[in-house]
Amino acid sequence: MRLLEIRQKEVINIRTCASLGCVMDLLIDEKNGCILALIIPGPGKFCSVLGRDSEYIIPWEQVCQIGRDIILVDIDEKECRKKCE
Template identity: 50%
Template sequence: MRLCDLREKEVINTCNCRRLGCVVDLIVDMNKGCVQAIVVPGPGRFGGLFGHDSEFIIPFECICKVGPDIILVDICEEKFLHQCV
C-alpha cells in the first residue's frame, strides 16, 4: 500500500469512536524498511481555520485494522498528541 492510498483513509479511535482525521505522513525505519508510525493532524486552532499546532503520532502496533475507507486505532489520545515544532 502506498502513502497516497493511506491519505484517503480516515483514522478512527476505537476507544471513544472519535474521528482523528486522515493520515498526512509516515515514520519509516529505513534500516528495517518498515513503518513505525502514522502521523495524523491534531485538533485545529479555532475549529481548524488557522491550521494545526499538534499532531497524533500513532505507533504501528496501535493500528487495529486497515479497511477500504478507514483505519481503526486503539490509543489514549493525550498520550500520542505531540506539539508541532
C-alpha cells in the same frame, strides 16, 4: 498498499469512536523500511482557521485494522498527541 491509498483513509479511535482525521505522513525506519507510526494532523487552533499546533503520532502497533475506507486504531489520544515543532 501505497502511501496515497493510506492517506485517503479516515482514522478512527476504537476507544472513543472518534474520527482523528486522515493520515498526513508515515514515520519509517530508515534501516529496514518498516512503518513505525502514522502521523495525523491534530485539531485546528481556532475554528480550524489558524493552523494546527499538534499532531497525533500513532505507533504502528496500535493500528488494529486497515479496511477499504478506514483505519482503526486503539490509542489514548492524550498520550499520542504531540506538539508540532
